[in-house]
Each structure stands twice: as C-alpha cells, then as structure tokens.
Amino acid sequence: MSPFKSSTGLPENLAAALCYLFPMVGGILFLSLEKRSRYVMFHALQSLFAYGILGMAHVLAGAVPIIGLLASALLALLGVLMWLILIFNALQGKWFKLPWIGPFAEQQIQRL
Template sequence: MLCYLFTFIGGIIFLAIEKRSRLVLFHSLQSVMTFGGLMIAHVLTGFVPLIGPLVASLLSMLTLILWIVLVVQAAQGRWFKLPWIGDIAERQLRNL
C-alpha cells in the first residue's frame, strides 16, 4: 500500500529496498509506471493551448480516482492489475 501512498517516489523506494515479496515488487513497478506516465501526461498537457487546462483537470481527477483504487486494492493484499500497465509490470517482474 505504501508504494501507492507516495505514488511515484514510493514505488521507486520499494523497488530499491524490497527483494523477496513478489506482490510488493509488482505493486511498486505498477506504481512507478502508472504515476510516472501520468506525470509525463500532465507536463505535456501544459504545452497544449486552449484545451490543455481542461485535459489536465480531467487527468487530475483520473489520477485521484486511480490512486484511491490502487491504495485500497493493495491494502487488501490483492494482485490488482491495471489493463496495460499491469501486464508490463508483470513481465518486468519476471525479469527481476
């Protein structure tokens, strides 16, 4: 749960310190990929004139909802996979 609680930074920290739990490593990878991608999307919307602020607002709401869902799922100990990012995180987990 802590990997998601501190979003991108929490994921990086748990990737660095956790070596045994596959569940924690999976959630850490998924957190880094999800919130890292959302941070990049937020930055890119800043360069879009007129509709950029609207898209940034929608991204903020999506980020908040996604953050709440991921924290709750991880706190319950579930292996909750997001559609594309979860598959990528699972493949990366096999390589660790």
C-alpha cells in the same frame, strides 16, 4: 492484514499500499528495498509506471493551449481516482492490474 512480511519487515499489503500512497517516491523506495516479495515489487513497479505516465501526460497537456487546461483537470481527477483504487486494492491483498501497465509490470517482475 497479510500474514506474510516483506523484506522491509512490513506486512506485504501495507508495503504495497505505501508504494501508491507516495506516488513515484514510494515505488522507487520499495523497489530498491524489497528483496523477496514479488507482490510488493509488482505494486512498486506498477506505481512507478502509472504515475510516470500520468506525470508525462500532465506535462504534454500543459503544452496545449486552452484544451490542455481541461485535459490537465481530467488527468488530475483520474490520478486521484486511480490513487484511491490502487491503495484500496493493495491493502486488501489483491493483485489489481491496471490495463496495459499491470501486465507490463508483471512481465518485468518475472524477468528479475
């Protein structure tokens, strides 16, 4: 467990994992509640961006006949794998960054 607490009163690593445990909702919740932990804010933003993009990709895949069904199944598998990896790394206290999304989320945190 992290010795540092977020402004929500939870340990930082637990708060960061909750951002991923409840995709979109967790990110929005912790982004609005967190006031001081850059670690939690980073994971909240990365969660929002990652699952927002994944959701849009599902919608686009659904608009393509036949191949869209396969693409949607692959996206679902990717989403579950990403979910497990992100939760695991957040609980360990790692600043795990997804390609393209992680650096973008980090840039947005530095602007705050």
